[in-house]
Amino acid sequence: MAAITCSVHFVILTVSRSLVADGFPWASQFFSFVWPSVTYALDILAWDLFSALSMLCASFVFSKGRLENATRALMIISGILSLAGFIGVALSDMNLRNIGITGYAGVSTGVFLLLGIVFLNSRDDAAGENI
Numbered sequence: 327m328a329a330i331t332c333s334v335h336f337v338i339l340t341v342s343r344s345l346v347a348d349g350f351p352w353a354s355q356f357f358s359f360v361w362p363s364v365t366y367a368l369d370i371l372a373w374d375l376f377s378a379l380s381m382l383c384a385s386f387v388f389s390k391g392r393l394e395n396a397t398r399a400l401m402i403i404s405g406i407l408s409l410a411g412f413i414g415v416a417l418s419d420m421n422l423r424n425i426g427i428t429g430y431a432g433v434s435t436g437v438f439l440l441l442g443i444v445f446l447n448s449r450d451d452a453a454g455e456n457i
Contacts, residue, residue, distance in 0.1 A: 327376035334365045334372070361420050370415060374426040378408035381429075381437065388444065397440040404433040 342357030342365075356364045385401035388394035411426015413419075 327372045327380065330368050330372035330376070334368050338365055361418065367415075370411070370423070370426075373430050374408050374411040374415075374423070377430045377434075378405040378426075381405035381408065381434070393440065393444055393447070397437065397444055400433055400437045400440060404429045404437055407433060
């Protein structure tokens with residue numbers, strides 16, 4: 327996911343401007359964030375698929391107590407919403423793709439907050455055992 331996203335944005339920032347400025351009419355098909363374009367499709371692949379899969383797979387790790395159960399539930403919701411963003415791709419309606427954005431940008435914010443608390447608590451628990 328990181329490799330695709332970094333590559334897409336690096337190419338857009340470095341290559342696309344000069345190609346568009348040089349008057350290549352096909353450049354927008356490859357380098358714009360207007361549907362359909364190659365870079366937009368790659369970005370969707372990274373975030374709506376790989377981000378979703380990472381959330382869904384990692385959610386199985388968390389199962390001890392209410393905090394971890396809440397973390398797992400939010401990770402599953404984030405993953406499902408991210409995958410649902412593909413509905414917009416299938417229907418060529420990028421407004422429907424906002425469902426995916428809600429998953430990986432909205433719900434995942436709560437996931438990362440809870441992960442921070444879970445990891446902080448586990449660190450504190452581990453430090454207490456070493457005493």
